[in-house]
Amino acid sequence: MKKIKAYLLASPHPQFDEVIRDPPEGVEYKIMRTKARYHGWYTENRIKLHKKIMNVLPLPRMAHTVTDADIIHSTRGIIQINQKKPWIIDLECGHIFTSFNWKAIQNPLIRKIIMSALTSKNCKRILPQSEAANKSFIKAIGKENYNKIKDKIEILYLALRPYPKKKIDRKDGKIVLSFVGKSFFGKGGPNLLKAYEILTKKYDNLVLRYKGIMPTKYFEYAKNLSGFEFVGKEHLSREKLFEKMYLSADIYVMPTSKDNYGVVFLEAMSAGLPIVSTTSMTVPEIVQDGRNGLLVKTNLSHENYYDRVGDYIRDTRKINKNIVNQLVEKLSILIEDKKLREKMGKEGRKMIEDENSHFNTLYRNKRLREIYEESLE
Secondary structure (H helix, E strand, O other), X not given: OOOEEXXXXXXXXXXXXXXXXXXXXXXXXXXXXXXXXOOOHHHHHHHHHHHHHHHHOOOOOEEOOOOOOOEEEXXXXXXXXXXXXXXXXXXXXXXXXXXXXXXXHOOHHHHHHHHHHHOOOOXXXXXXXXXXXXXXXHHHHOHHHHHHHHHHEOOOXXXXXXXXXXXXXXXXXXXXXXXXXXXXXXXXHHHHHHHHHHHXXXXXXXXXXXXXXXXXXXXXXXXOOOOEEEEEOXXXXXXXXXXXXXXXXXXXXXXXXXXXXXXXXXXXXXXXXXXXXXXXXXXXXXXXXXXXXXXXXXXXXXXXXXXXHHHHHHHXXXXXXXXXXXXXXXXXXXXXXXXXXXXXXXXXXXXXXXXXXXXXXXXXXXXXXXXXXXXXO
């Protein structure tokens, strides 16, 4: 098998950990990646600064990568300018090209710059990470522009290896709900806490194990709820994260309205956990309602607010009774039915283990290797 050298533009985001740990067979990655934790001070402040710059000077994410690699794998909507080598690009949503600035990508000049790069002969493939990402892409650049490049487009999901350790068989009689999420409001924190408060009045054996940021006002409320455990917001190694938040839990719950993808869902599936989440963006493609989890139906999802950011911020900070009631309903079903929890957990694990599954690393790597080869022809 011929070795391929690929230059990968990778951020500190956890989605790239898996790619770097386990590259496609015969592929050697040269990696440009900031050596900082994704949820660390440097990365968070860098993102804030970039957003401020985008408000003043809204230009696409651009690079001209100089490398001796055979192919460039650009990520996160970073277009290559005047690139003589073959390159591919992946994207999690349509306005990733402008750092999630919807107004900017509606600008004809900005679209022209993006389309000039994507229609160039050396741009070989465009890889939305989901069907939802592809729909968002069409909405962002317009159907007419999309049709000019549709032959280059292929959906390629993020994937994960099955976690090597099995769930911990606890004998404490507790039902542990696990939440892992950085953004309190975007991940549905207010609705989750309200639903959990209601559930504690129905069941006396619940634990809500929470890892992430929580505003002081909500923390004061949460710490008085029966069974609430605050793990903190600090980074955990992969092993400690799985042991604490997945392998020793019974249900993973995150009523997100913000995630474009949600690597945490793959992690929960890898650990054999059933999931309760929402119909937001890509979630229904990962968490298949009734198979490996249960979904709350809602329009409170960021793709419905692209041009109404202020409304989104307002709505995510309010208790949504419809979401709360559905969370209580879905969680109650799983709390009361151990066999269903186990069945859904096994289905989720199978979706990670099955080598014909979109979410299996071997499946993804095989197709990614083929894409590299096709791009070099």
